[in-house]
Amino acid sequence: MKCDGKKFLKRELLPFFWCSGCGNGIVMGCIVRAMEESGFSRENTVAVTGIGCWGKADDYLTTHAFHGTHGRALAIATGIKLANPSLDVIALVGDGDGATIGGNHLIHAARRNIDITVIMSNNYNYGMTGGQYSGTTPFGAITSTSRYGHVEDEFNISELVKAAGAAYVAKGTVANPLQLQRFISKAFKKQNGFRFIEAMNICPTHYGRANKLGKAPEMIERLRKNSINIKLAKNMKQEELEGKIIVGEYVDKKVDGYIRRYKEIQKRAAL
C-alpha cells in the first residue's frame, strides 16, 4: 500500500515556514505517511507541540492540535490521553522542548509509560531564538551562546529515555527518511506504553553555519556517513564510535502502559 499521507498534511499552508534546507519537512513527511500507514484518522488524533521551530509542526497537520508552552507538550499530552484514552496522542518536540526545558516531563512520561508517541526533532540547538546551545549540543560545538566552543557534554537522549523505562525508543536521521518513517509507524502501531523517536536533524541556518558544516546537502551527507546501525555498533569499540550517531531501535518491549494499569485501579476502587 502506497501511503502519501496527504490527508494529514495541510497542503494549503505549504511551503513550510522553516528555513531552506531545514530537515523538519522530511520528518513531517515521515509522520504523515506513518499516520496513514498506521490507520490513524484526523478526528481521533491529537498533535501536541511546544515552542521552537518544530513547535510549528502542528500547523501543518489536519488533525486536532494543541500548541502549548515551551517544554510542556508532554504534560499536556498526558492530560489529553488520560482524559480520553481512545485518542492517538502524539507530541512533537524539539531538543529544547524535549531534552532541555522539558527534560523532567520526558523522563517521567517514559517511566510512567504514558501511552503516547513523542517525535523529537534534534537539531542540536535552539533554532527559533537564533542558534543558542541546548541539552543536545555536543562538547566543543559553536553556537551563538558558545562562541568559544561548548563547555558541556550533550545528552544521548535515546539512551536516557530507554533507561527511564519507555516501551519503544528508536533513533533515525533525516538522511534516511524510509528508516525514520518505519520507526515512526512502528511506534504509532504499538498501542501500549511510551514511544519515543529521536529524529536527528540539521539546522543549516544556525548550527551548520556556526560550525562550518556546509550547506544542507553536505550536512545530510555527513549525517548519513556518521550513522551507524545499533546492531553493528554493539561489536565496535568505544573509540570507533566517537562522534557517530547510533541509529536503530534502542528498545522495543511489551509493557502494560499507564492506561491499562489505571483501568485496573479504577476497577479496584469502583463503588
Next chain:
Amino acid sequence: MNNIIEGKRVFMQGNIAAGEGAIAAGARFYAGYPITPSSEIAEHASINLPRVGGTYIQMEDEIGSIGAIIGASMAGVKAYTASSGPGISLMNENIGLACMVEAPCVLISVQRAGPSTGLATKPAQGDFFQARWGTHGDHSIIAVSPATVQECFDLTIKAFNFAERFRTPVFVLMDGIVGKMYETIDIPDIKEIKVENRKIATCSPEEFNPYNFGEDLIPPFAPYGGIRISKANGSGHGLDGYPDTNPENYDKLVRRLTDKIENRKKEICLYKIYGCEDAEILIIAYGCSARPGLAALELARKDGLKVGLLQLQTLWPFPEHLIKKFSENIKKIIVPELSLGQLKSEIERYIKEIPVIGVNKVAGLSITPQEIFEEIERGYN
C-alpha cells in the same frame, strides 16, 4: 474521607469539602503535586476519582500538573488541581495558557505564609494578587474564596460552574485555616446541586472554528476526538486557532479574553453581608479573616456599636460595585487580612473619601476578634 457523600450532615475538613465539591460538580480529572497545606485534596482525589471512573495522576511538578489538567479539559473532561503559593508560582506560565486556549479548569490554592518556602504549615492571605496577576500579560481571572467548610464545598462547585460558563481557569483561593479546619456541613443530594457544562459547538464540521465566539464572547467548545477538528493555541491566534500576529486581531483577542469576564462581574461577584443595614463602620474581609471579622462585629453589636461586615466570596474580578454600594453611609472601613494590605490596597483604588484601615498580620497566625474590635472602638473615639 473515603466516601462520596450526599444528602447528609457531616463533620468534614475544608480541604476534603473542596474535593467533595469538585466531584459533585462533575470533575473527573486531577493532576497535582503534593504541598502543605493542600495535600488532603490530592489524597481525596486519588481515592475518589477512580471510584467514579475518573483519573488521578501525580505529576513530576506543578508545571506538569497544570499542563495535564489543561490537556484533559480540552479533551472535554472537567479537571482540577490543588496547591499552595510555591506550587502556584510554578504553575503561573500555564495559567496564562489556560486563559489563552480557554480551557475551563479549577485551581484550588490553599494559601500559606510566604514569600518563598516561608512557613509551610502556617496560614496566610498573601496570594490575593498572585491569583490575579501571577501569570504574565493582560488577562482576567475568576477567584472565589471560602471562609467556612460549607463554603469550601459550595464555592468549589461555583468555581467549576464559572469555569465552564466562561471557559476560563478559576481559582478557589483558600487558606491554611479554612483548608485544615473541621466543621459540620450539609451536603445536598446530588440532584439538588446545580451543575453547569460548557456550551458545545453544534455547527457543521466544515463551518467549525475553535475560537468562533458569539454575543457572549465565549466560543462554543469541541472536544478532541470529535468530528469538529479543534486547535488550541497559546500563541496569538485567529478564530481558526491558527497563528495570527496581526495587531488588530491580537488587540481584539486580548480584549475579548478580558471582557468576557469583566463585563459580567455582577453574576460572578458573590458575597455575604452582616449588619450592613445601619452600619457606620464596615469590615471588609474574605476567607479566614472574615471569621474574626464576624466575631468582632458581634462583640461590637453587644456594645451598641453599628458595625457591618461585607464578606467577599468572589475576589476576582474585583467587586468594586459592592465595595462602593456598601460603603455609602460608612465613616470607616476596616480590612483585616493575613497580608500587609493587599486587599486593602485594592479597596483604596475605589474608596477615596473614607479612611480604610488595615488589621494586618504576616506571622502565620490568625487575626483575633479582639484585634479587630480595638480598631472598631478607635473609630468611635
